Amino acid sequence: MTPQANHTDIEHDPAWRMRITISFCMLVLLWPMLIITEFKPWQLIDAQSLAATWRFLSGFFPPAHSAEFLLIVLEATWQTIAIATAGLVLALLGAIPMTLIVNEHLSISRIGSRRMHGMARLLRQIVRWKLVLLRSVPELVWALLFVRLVGLGPTAGVFAIALTYSGMLGKVYAEILEANDAHATDSLLRNGSSRLTAFLYGALPNAAPELISYTIYRWECAIRGSVVMGFVGAGGLGQRMDESMKMLSGDEVSTMLIVFVLLVGLADLTSKLFRKALA
């Protein structure tokens, strides 16, 4: 065999055919999806829908700004922030232990044999299913349930966010941690550290900025989520917005939308400051 013999083999990338096949399959799958979702964007610009949109939007200006209304909005905003924050803190209490259990980097039985102990694998799988269950039920459904259990008001929103978000946080935390290099954690485990200390000293320092920025993003989502739940009576800005919508007072809706923009901007800023501090 001479060095020149197999040039064609060298130039043939073994991954090429698979890439082409997968791209083609995705395109083929996309087509029926567009049909089933009745994707007809030109409907947006026919005269009738344009007129309806104009009627709705023209009521938005100027935004409602009477002192009395602003006071109501302020109180509702505060309630929304409280629902989102309390819900997220409860979600964290549930998510963090589950993340630590699911994280495969923290397996001790894996060291050396590359196979996890059967029971350990089963436990991880059970917790993973639990995370799936928690986040597959939309927070709106949880909210409807809790409104019946604890009555109208913010408590239902807090519980709904806590349940759904612990599932989301647990899953994404585990993925962030497993996407990070396990070298530092491995090394600590190999020298006899416990799982939790190996996590704190090996994995956390590098993953912290990403974990924090995801958590803040989830807080932002919780704000929006609490608004949706307000429509079913779980308090906060959502409940006010529901009332204003029903009264067809676009100016009040627009004031509340401005408050949302400010809240999301605030979350963005906080996240940026944290990332900068930890970079």
Place this chain on the structure above:
Amino acid sequence: MPAAPLLLQQLSVAFPGAAHTAPVAGQTEQQYILENLNLTVAQGEQIAIIGPSGAGKTTLLHTLAAAHQPANGQFQFMNHDVWSLSNRERHALRRHLFLAPQTPPLPARQRVVTAVLAGRLPQWTLAQALRNLIKPADPLSAWQALQRFDLQHKLYARVDKLSGGERQRCGLARLLLSDASLLLVDEPLSALDPTLALQTLNTLQQEAKLRNATLICSLHQVELARQHFSRIIGLRAGKVMFDSDKVNDQMIADLYRNAGSPEQHSLHMTAPDQTDFPDAPRCF
């Protein structure tokens, strides 16, 4: 406890992912990364492992650190057959050894003081470990450990501000804070200039002697190994070529001769056959 010897008997270690190595046509596949190893080490002995790249030096150190389960054979440490213990017992045994990998295992965003004090983690309770994250528990010890590697001025710097050689020494300073009786060090000098290399090696050997710990060190600097270690193990293609306190030039020459020849398929230069990529469809 009497002398806690280290014992390997008829030990072989399989390739981690056997399917991922593409064997070369017309050559029998090398099944084991380490083959039929026998090794007895007394407490407090200092040993250098030398050999060409890919000989299995790192795998041997990992095997000795209970971080690699052998395919067959026996591995005894502190009078325990390590791989017949339960996971819990084996993990408890790990605190008596310290494996310093070749690439320093330091998170980039950690401070040097924390990274060094992490050597104490196996001895600490969780509460102590948490307290140390809030305020360094024993910065003086960390400073002293760093000083022995000439790195004391970096005590409160972050790891990602260190150069490659500084990181390597920071990883070794962690070793000084552990209380392990078996020190396994993988190429501690690879990123250091000759002066620092000498100082670092001296520190490691002094420390091992001081606490009567066993020191096993893989090295690429053959001359340093011959000058500083009485016992040298020559490893090539997973087999022990020599294990001796009297190493001569001929043995060294044989150990490294034609290390890139077809016998070592990882360095084989001709184009491999198309059919020899068993896992090809999986690489995206």
